[in-house]
Amino acid sequence: MLFRQLNDLRLSYTWFAPAMVISSVPSEPYYSLYFRLSGSSEYRVPGKVFVTSPLCGAFWPGLQPVQVRTNENWHVFGTLFSTAAIHVELSHLLGRDIVRPVDFDPEVNFDRGAGRIVKRMLVQLYEKVGEHEKSANEVRQIERSLITLLLEGLRHNYSKIVNGPERSIAPWQVRAVEEFILENAAQPLSLGDLAIIGGVSARSLQYTFRRHRGCSPMEYLRRIRLERVRNELLHPNPDTTVTSVAMRWGFFHLSRFAAEFRARFNESPSETLSRSQ
Numbered sequence: 444m445l446f447r448q449l450n451d452l453r454l455s456y457t458w459f460a461p462a463m464v465i466s467s468v469p470s471e472p473y474y475s476l477y478f479r480l481s482g483s484s485e486y487r488v489p490g491k492v493f494v495t496s497p498l499c500g501a502f503w504p505g506l507q508p509v510q511v512r513t514n515e516n517w518h519v520f521g522t523l524f525s526t527a528a529i530h531v532e533l534s535h536l537l538g539r540d541i542v543r544p545v546d547f548d549p550e551v552n553f554d555r556g557a558g559r560i561v562k563r564m565l566v567q568l569y570e571k572v573g574e575h576e577k578s579a580n581e582v583r584q585i586e587r588s589l590i591t592l593l594l595e596g597l598r599h600n601y602s603k604i605v606n607g608p609e610r611s612i613a614p615w616q617v618r619a620v621e622e623f624i625l626e627n628a629a630q631p632l633s634l635g636d637l638a639i640i641g642g643v644s645a646r647s648l649q650y651t652f653r654r655h656r657g658c659s660p661m662e663y664l665r666r667i668r669l670e671r672v673r674n675e676l677l678h679p680n681p682d683t684t685v686t687s688v689a690m691r692w693g694f695f696h697l698s699r700f701a702a703e704f705r706a707r708f709n710e711s712p713s714e715t716l717s718r719s720q
Contacts, residue, residue, distance in 0.1 A: 447572055451528035452586050454569060455521045462515045468508040472544040474524040476593075477501050478553065478562055484519075485512040486549065493550045500551040500562065506544060522565055524590060532590050536605050548598035556642055557596020560619045564589050592618065612651045616641040620648065620660055628667045629692060634660060668692045669707055676715040685712040 446455035478500040485494050486501050487510040495501050503509055503521075526544075533541050553562040568585045595605055596615035606613040620641045624632070637660045638645040652660045675688045686697060689712065694700035704712045 449572065450583055450586055451525040451590065452568075453523040454572060455523070457517070457519050457521060459513060459517045460515065463511075463513045463517065465511040465513070466509070467503070469506060471526075472506050472546075473526050474529060474545075474547065475503050475521050476524065476551065476561075476565070477503060477519050477521045478565060479519050482514055482516070482518065484514065484517065486510075487512075488549050491549065498552070498554040500553055500558070502547045502549045502551060506546045507549065509549065520565070520569065522568075524593070528590055529594070532587075533594050533601060533605070536591075536594060537601070541601070543600065545594070546600045547593070551597060557592060557615045557619070560615070560622065561589065561592055561596070564592065588618070588622075591615075612641065612643045612647050614655075616643055616648075617651055617655060620652075621663065624660070624664050624667055628664060628671060631693065632664060637661075637664075665703070666707070668694065669704060672704070672712070673708060673715060676712060677719050679716060679719050683716065685716055688712075 446453055477495065478497075479495060480497055483494050483496045484501075485492065486503070488507045493499065493501075503511070529545055530541055533545060551561070552558045564585060568582065568589070571582050571585065592615050594601070595613060595618070620637050623637065623640045634645050634649070638648050641648050643651075649659050652658065652663065656663060658666070672688050672692050672694070675683065676685065689697060689700050701712055704710075704715075708715065
């Protein structure tokens with residue numbers, strides 16, 4: 444087994460050559476989320492049997508006794524989340540102390556919804572900590588975002604309270620769209636694309652973004668793109684031009700782009716570039 448301790452998470456990679464049967468009866472809650480890149484295992488918890496795969500992970504053991512039947516050459520990535528960190532974050536989300544420990548659904552679907560974002564963030568985190576040069580702040584931000592996403596997006600005994608009926612869509616859906624925009628701002632995105640990522644209708648996504656972020660999803664995308672353009676203009680190469688940078692970030696109407704840039708940063712794009720050369 445290989446492992447790496449972070450702030451509120453411990454990352455591990457486990458490999459067993461022979462097939463095994465592993466049983467556990469927890470004396471207190473702890474939360475370890477497992478995902479794999481290939482193969483499968485059978486998990487048995489009270490009232491439920493399911494098979495993990497690259498598209499299906501498992502919380503083990505949570506509060507429930509569990510039995511795992513592995514195949515030969517069992518390879519699995521396990522992320523142990525700090526119980527205290529989960530409980531503190533849930534208290535912040537609810538605005539009050541929690542009485543009962545969090546009891547997650549042991550089966551996690553990585554193919555859609557919040558589970559898909561969780562796995563992507565986990566893979567990103569494993570890649571980041573494996574880099575020789577890494578940003579401690581970036582890793583910490585991923586840790587905190589993951590814990591919040593687990594509580595807002597995965598099923599557990601507090602889910603109905605965290606995602607109350609007064610919300611048009613769940614907070615994790617807005618966050619999923621924001622994260623997708625941040626990672627894909629250079630790609631040609633439409634409102635329909637973003638609605639698919641959030642798993643909601645375009646109308647619901649528009650309404651909730653305006654209510655909680657003060658702008659539409661597409662306005663948020665343009666803001667991010669403007670910031671990316673400004674960053675490139677502030678750190679130019681010898682061949683950097685305003686036109687080439689603007690078009691690379693999806694601004695094809697240059698007069699409109701220049702007006703938006705000035706409105707946001709109180710100077711023209713050419714003035715920003717001139718100051719940096």
